[in-house]
Amino acid sequence: MLKPKVLTNVLSQANTGGVENTLLLNNDGALLAFSGFHNKDARITSAIASNVWSAYEKHGHNSFREDPLQFLIINCEGGNVIVTQVANLLLCLYANTDNLGILKTKISKLKEKLEIPLQSIQT
Amino acid sequence: MSDEVKKFFSSLLQKINGLKAIIISDRDGVPILKLSLDGKFPELGTKQQFLATFTIATDQSSKMLLGQNKSIILMYKSTTVVQLNKSPLIITFVGTENCNTGHILSLDNEIDKYIGEYKVILDRD
Numbered sequence: 001m002l003k004p005k006v007l008t009n010v011l012s013q014a015n016t017g018g019v020e021n022t023l024l025l026n027n028d029g030a031l032l033a034f035s036g037f038h039n040k041d042a043r044i045t046s047a048i049a050s051n052v053w054s055a056y057e058k059h060g061h062n063s064f065r066e067d068p069l070q071f072l073i074i075n076c077e078g079g080n081v082i083v084t085q086v087a088n089l090l091l092c093l094y095a096n097t098d099n100l101g102i103l104k105t106k107i108s109k110l111k112e113k114l115e116i117p118l119q120s121i122q123t
Numbered sequence: 124m125s126d127e128v129k130k131f132f133s134s135l136l137q138k139i140n141g142l143k144a145i146i147i148s149d150r151d152g153v154p155i156l157k158l159s160l161d162g163k164f165p166e167l168g169t170k171q172q173f174l175a176t177f178t179i180a181t182d183q184s185s186k187m188l189l190g191q192n193k194s195i196i197l198m199y200k201s202t203t204v205v206q207l208n209k210s211p212l213i214i215t216f217v218g219t220e221n222c223n224t225g226h227i228l229s230l231d232n233e234i235d236k237y238i239g240e241y242k243v244i245l246d247r248d
Contacts, residue, residue, distance in 0.1 A: 041188050052180045055180060059173050059176065060200075067201055070198050070199065074187070075192070076184060077190030079189045081189070094189075
């Protein structure tokens with residue numbers, strides 16, 4: 001059984017040091033869980049992040065040596081968005097900071113924590 | 124491209140840890156300059172179809188309310204790809220999983236100096 005409140009609390013732990021939103025979405029871009037400050041931005045971010053992820057992920061699968069995509073970082077003038085896969089869902093951090101190293105560490109740790117619980121709801 | 128530009132990008136191949144290839148292409152992914160460390164190009168990250176994916180990705184990413192997209196970093200299991208938005212050019216760096224992406228991103232301003240004139244020519248056309 002997935003507890004939405006607990007899941008949101010776990011996601012909110014990443015919302016420090018410039019991270020504005022933490023999102024959990026499916027491959028179609030539909031938002032499953034969200035923690036952050038701007039609800040409107042979250043829906044736009046999730047739709048775009050999933051689209052860009054799918055576009056690049058297929059190249060990894062199509063290559064001769066299977067090379068799965070592990071992290072996607074979208075670097076913009078006003079901040080960064082980092083995406084990774086957790087079970088069959090996507091985890092996404094939306095930040096107004098340029099510290100890519102700390103963003104990658106944060107998303108890796110969240111992924112580690114969520115991987116096993118989310119695998120149990122994998123369809 | 125001029126010898127000076129080729130020389131600059133070739134020197135980057137030697138300087139940046141884990142970097143295997145650099146490709147400068149237009150928005151459709153058609154290569155203008157292709158350089159690699161050992162004359163061979165990795166399969167992932169160097170094909171025209173892959174390069175052109177950046178055009179759509181950068182256009183969409185610029186709508187995330189974070190301003191204009193500057194670059195996209197892709198970390199595959201054994202390959203790292205950094206694509207820089209130098210509209211109308213795309214500069215793609217392909218390296219190993221341990222490639223120094225911070226070094227590549229820090230060269231942003233220096234790269235602008237070398238490709239500035241080509242951007243003007245392509246914009247005119």
